[in-house]
Amino acid sequence: MAARAPSRNRRIAPALRHVPAPYNGPERRANGRYSLTLHGRGTFLSVPTRWLHEKEAFEVVAEDVSLGGMQVHFNEPVRAGDAVRLKFTVPGRGAIELDTVVRWVHREPGSRLADTSAGLAFNDDAPHKDIEALLHASDYSRGGASSGTGGVTAMTRQVNLPLRRAIEISIRSLRIRTTRTLATSAVVMFAIWFLTLMLCSGPVSAALEIGEIITKESRAQDLWVVIVSMLVAVVGITNTLHMSVAERYREIGTMKCLGALDRFVVELFLLESLALGAVGSVAGAFCGMVHAIYPWLTRAKELDHVALPVKALLENFGLGVAAGLALTILGSLYPAFRAARMAPAEAMRTEV
Amino acid sequence: MARKLKPVVSKKPSGRSEYTVVCRDVKKEYSLGTQMVHALRGVSLEIKRGEYISIMGPSGSGKSTLFNMIGGLDHPSGGKVFIDEVDIAQLDPYELAWLRCRKIGYIFQTFNLIPVMTALENVTLPMIFAGLTPDDYLPKGAAVLKQVGLGDRLHHKPTELSGGQQQRVAIARSLANDPAIVLADEPTGNLDLKTGREIINLLRTLNKKKGVTIISATHDLKMIDVSDRIFWIRDGAIAKVEERGKMKISVGAIAE
Ligand SMILES: Nc1ncnc2c1ncn2[C@@H]1O[C@H](COP(=O)(O)OP(=O)(O)OP(=O)(O)O)[C@@H](O)[C@H]1O
Ligand SMILES: [Mg+2]
Numbered sequence: 072m073a074a075r076a077p078s079r080n081r082r083i084a085p086a087l088r089h090v091p092a093p094y095n096g097p098e099r100r101a102n103g104r105y106s107l108t109l110h111g112r113g114t115f116l117s118v119p120t121r122w123l124h125e126k127e128a129f130e131v132v133a134e135d136v137s138l139g140g141m142q143v144h145f146n147e148p149v150r151a152g153d154a155v156r157l158k159f160t161v162p163g164r165g166a167i168e169l170d171t172v173v174r175w176v177h178r179e180p181g182s183r184l185a186d187t188s189a190g191l192a193f194n195d196d197a198p199h200k201d202i203e204a205l206l207h208a209s210d211y212s213r214g215g216a217s218s219g220t221g222g223v224t225a226m227t228r229q230v231n232l233p234l235r236r237a238i239e240i241s242i243r244s245l246r247i248r249t250t251r252t253l254a255t256s257a258v259v260m261f262a263i264w265f266l267t268l269m270l271c272s273g274p275v276s277a278a279l280e281i282g283e284i285i286t287k288e289s290r291a292q293d294l295w296v297v298i299v300s301m302l303v304a305v306v307g308i309t310n311t312l313h314m315s316v317a318e319r320y321r322e323i324g325t326m327k328c329l330g331a332l333d334r335f336v337v338e339l340f341l342l343e344s345l346a347l348g349a350v351g352s353v354a355g356a357f358c359g360m361v362h363a364i365y366p367w368l369t370r371a372k373e374l375d376h377v378a379l380p381v382k383a384l385l386e387n388f389g390l391g392v393a394a395g396l397a398l399t400i401l402g403s404l405y406p407a408f409r410a411a412r413m414a415p416a417e418a419m420r421t422e423v
Numbered sequence: 424m425a426r427k428l429k430p431v432v433s434k435k436p437s438g439r440s441e442y443t444v445v446c447r448d449v450k451k452e453y454s455l456g457t458q459m460v461h462a463l464r465g466v467s468l469e470i471k472r473g474e475y476i477s478i479m480g481p482s483g484s485g486k487s488t489l490f491n492m493i494g495g496l497d498h499p500s501g502g503k504v505f506i507d508e509v510d511i512a513q514l515d516p517y518e519l520a521w522l523r524c525r526k527i528g529y530i531f532q533t534f535n536l537i538p539v540m541t542a543l544e545n546v547t548l549p550m551i552f553a554g555l556t557p558d559d560y561l562p563k564g565a566a567v568l569k570q571v572g573l574g575d576r577l578h579h580k581p582t583e584l585s586g587g588q589q590q591r592v593a594i595a596r597s598l599a600n601d602p603a604i605v606l607a608d609e610p611t612g613n614l615d616l617k618t619g620r621e622i623i624n625l626l627r628t629l630n631k632k633k634g635v636t637i638i639s640a641t642h643d644l645k646m647i648d649v650s651d652r653i654f655w656i657r658d659g660a661i662a663k664v665e666e667r668g669k670m671k672i673s674v675g676a677i678a679e
Binding site: 236240243244247248321322324325326327328329330331332333335414415416417419 | 491494496497498516517520521523524525529531535536537538539540544548549551552553596599600
């Protein structure tokens with residue numbers, strides 16, 4: 072794709088100052104670049120290799136413009152050779168429509184579609200005065216005047232599942248799977264109950280046993296009990312969460328068939344487990360803490376000067392909640408991620 | 424030189440191939456331990472826009488595997504699949520999701536509805552993925568369900584529906600984003616004779632009225648009556664291609 076020779080009938084208006092746009096890539100253009108940021112709308116005109124219909128408009132951000140063409144940012148899967156009609160609203164001139172052809176497309180390997188930049192060449196029959204108006208717009212936008220934000224009304228394609236929608240879907244799916252939800256959060260609750268009880272009973276008994284001799288062995292035993300309760304929580308919670316995701320592989324595959332990005336799937340499961348884990352962990356940590364305080368309550372009368380180690384208790388409560396949340400999320404993240412990355416056909420036939 | 428464009432937006436851009444699905448030597452192997460299963464041994468086919476295609480063959484011949492390849496639901500071990508001249512192996516995850524969301528509608532033998540969602544929620548899910556807002560997707564979802572004859576079952580869960588009704592929900596869902604291609608894997612496999620015929624008629628109507636390309640893997644001989652072409656596959660390869668009513672096809676070509 073050779074750069075186009077500057078056409079004779081396209082002369083820059085003399086009033087326009089030429090401030091070159093900062094550009095470090097290979098120069099493909101014959102005419103000078105003008106920097107600007109213009110938001111507009113594009114539509115594919117003739118799309119020999121694309122699936123989009125001409126009715127579908129998409130957002131375009133023009134970065135710099137010259138007499139021959141412009142560099143734009145797309146959120147679209149464009150290819151060299153696609154014909155695109157651009158529509159910009161330029162301050163002081165209204166809507167401008169220009170037909171262009173995609174000359175090159177650049178996307179860093181592995182980067183998102185939103186980072187696609189493309190070089191669009193104006194068609195030969197694009198009205199010169201319109202191109203000039205765009206160059207003037209570059210003057211405006213450089214001068215700080217608001218850039219034309221014309222008609223970005225109909226973005227027909229989205230990249231993100233709106234968070235509200237995602238939360239709605241997760242909550243609904245938690246509510247409907249009541250038994251499964253209750254069972255899973257009960258597992259989280261009991262595991263965290265046990266863990267918090269073990270964490271908290273240390274400080275409580277230490278407070279109660281002031282003056283009594285604490286042997287080395289009993290300390291070692293306490294630590295051992297905490298480690299065991301930790302292991303119970305890790306194994307119990309991650310396994311339960313793993314099962315609750317794994318039994319929904321078919322559903323994940325189906326969602327991918329309906330156009331869900333891998334990210335959506337992970338997001339949905341993350342939200343679900345977050346809700347589940349929060350309820351289970353807080354309830355469990357609360358029960359565990361109260362449980363640990365119980366001996367202090369019953370012996371409060373005989374030991375009227377023993378204060379509760381409130382700070383240590385709250386710390387361990389927080390530790391219990393944090394452990395519960397972390398384990399719930401980790402336990403669901405791995406299977407959700409694995410399932411989301413499978414090809415849909417594979418996910419749909421995976422039976423657990 | 425810049426390519427000249429027609430100033431008027433053309434519905435059918437010139438130079439666009441009449442083939443919407445093209446498979447070139449598509450192969451799929453599964454490894455089961457030391458053994459290799461050749462599910463597809465090099466399938467090449469071309470499907471025109473607006474055709475009604477049936478893929479027939481005995482159990483285990485590779486119909487579902489081919490369905491998955493055409494629909495971009497699995498990776499071929501060899502060969503290429505083109506949808507509207509785009510090699511789908513070249514698509515990034517976002518483009519692939521877009522293809523599955525907008526370009527192709529899928530219907531499965533086992534319906535694959537999301538069990539916890541109502542009919543309407545199932546049908547609107549792809550619209551949510553396509554970025555529609557509730558204002559748009561709720562009426563549209565209801566309209567599509569009405570179109571398949573389930574206007575009075577919007578808020579029923581799949582378990583509260585009969586097999587035929589579930590398959591109708593699945594068809595409605597496949598049509599959610601007005602796909603150009605509907606892929607069906609044994610859509611009548613779990614249905615009785617009469618319900619199966621209704622589903623086939625529904626697909627045929629879609630094909631006729633909206634010009635949707637229908638590709639259906641099936642055992643169901645009732646499908647033969649309505650198909651434009653039938654690919655018979657055996658042991659992972661196309662054994663023969665049958666054209667039903669050659670006359671009708673040539674008339675279609677002249678009319679174009
Ligand atoms: N995931 C898999 N792992 C191993 N082999 C597989 C897998 N999926 C399919 N096969 C094999 O590939 C071949 C074709 O299977 P496919 O499901 O495509 O058949 P089919 O024509 O759809 O059969 P049916 O009419 O029974 O649905 C079979 O021999 C099958 O055993
Ligand atoms: Mg099959």
